[in-house]
Amino acid sequence: MADPLSEVISLLRPTAPFSKLAHASGPFRVRRDDVTEVFYSMMLSGRACLEIDGKAPMELAEGDFVLIPVASAFTLSSLDPPPPPGLSSRPVLCEDGIFRIGPTSGPAEVQQLIGRCSFSGPNAQLLVSLLPDMVVVRGENRLAALAGLVRDEARANRPARDVVVEHLLQVLLIEAFRSTTLSDSTPGLCRGLADQRIGPALRAMHAAPEASWTLPKLANEAGLSRSAFIARFNQILGVTPIGYLLNWRMTLARHWLSSTRMSISEISEKTGYGSVSAFSSAFARHVGCPPARYARGAADA
Template sequence: MPDPLAEIVTLLQPSAPFTKRASASGPWRVRRTDLAQALYVLTIAGRANLELDNRPPILLQTGDFALVPAAQAFTMSSVDPPPPPGLLNLPLRLDDGTYRLGPPDAPPQVQQLLGHCVFASPDAALLVPLLPDVVVVRGADRLGVLAGLVADEALAERPARDIVLQRLLEVLLIEALRARAETQASPGLLRGLHDPRLSSVLRQIHAAPARGWTVAELARAAGLSRSAFFTRFQREVGLPPMDYLMNWRMTLAKDLLRHGRLGIAEIATRVGYGSASAFSTAFSRRVGCPPAQYAAQHGGSVSADAQATLLG
């Protein structure tokens, strides 16, 4: 049976445009407000505070790994000693390619590996909200190894570098997301998969997206009444079950249109529509353009039978 988490991470098409090793001493604080990317931080030694807007500070200690799938802004600061109000530092790039905060000749009190991750998928806006807002894993030995491999590959110029980086990042993200976080995840796929009643339902949806699912049928699969299932699914996953199913069908359809050479009718069947016209109508309403036009705009192609639906 397909693994929903693995499918979503793979479809996100992660890449690593920037990774760095940083050390710090004394009081320090850095802030980024223009990131709009996934952020991951591995604390190799020492302690630091990670602050995300509208959240209390998160203390990161030696061996801790933090992942923020959609970081718009963040602040990182010293703990021992705390920075004075208003202090902001600019990292200094050293000759060895690492970055330094505080006096460059002082013994480092904190060492971290930081990386930014971008998602190449055009469907990232649909998929990222299914992930937790932030994940913190304590004593993340396996994640430390993976993060080190990502950094090593990102800083090197080896053949097939981009492909290796994408695969390493997929494993890194899956490992971080499936690890037990210290706090309850925000509503999304991860919380749904940890709910014993909803996990099997989500896996069944991903295993058979073309099936004519109803709320009543999904509720029976979860062993709940229809109203209890609807309320629980929306609370844990963050959207109603039929909206989740529709989003997943459209995500699969767009992926097939971008990368496949299938006709509209075959794609319609694969994502649960009885006819090409019904699929085209639903796709246009959801995406804003007909399927064949979407394929042409995103470098895909469809077989000859689809061309007549380009404008309808």
């Protein structure tokens, strides 16, 4: 059976262009309003409060990992002592390469690995919509071990350090997404895969995107009535079953058009369309241009 999460991660091609160690002490409050990429934070020691616009404040403790695929602004502040009203702290880059928040001398009360990562490819925005809008993992030994490797490598001055850090962070991101399938989370693919009813239907769609799927057939995979399946799927993934299937087929089509030499006829068959004209019409409605023009644009890019 297909592994949908592996397929999504492989198409996203995650990279980690930037990471930094941040040490803080005393009362502090750091505000960022210019977040345009995926944000993550690993608490190495201490405690802090993370406030993402539109969400309740969250206390972070040692060993906690947070990944936010889509965020525009957030605030990170001290818990003990809390920052006074109006305080705005600016990180300072020290000679050792560590950013300090608050006093630059003395022991750090809070240590974090903070960074950005990017998802590439023509389907990045669509695929990110299948993931939870926030991933929070607490007390996972595997994540803690990976974070320790990242921390040690980031602090060391070894040959190829940046390359090693980037690959370790990719593994860290994948492990974080995998961890969300073990617990209740926000709507998205990870939560769907963890559901005993919706998971089989998702894996069936990914295993055979060319199949002539209908709502009764997908509901049968889930062992639910048609109406119960639709309601449960929409609640867990935030999209209808047929809407998800269409998105996944178009994701595959765009990938194959931009990275393979498959013909439009072959792609139409592999995405479950009975004719090239039906596929071309569906693709143009979904993407905004015919598949032939899309393929030419990808080749010229």
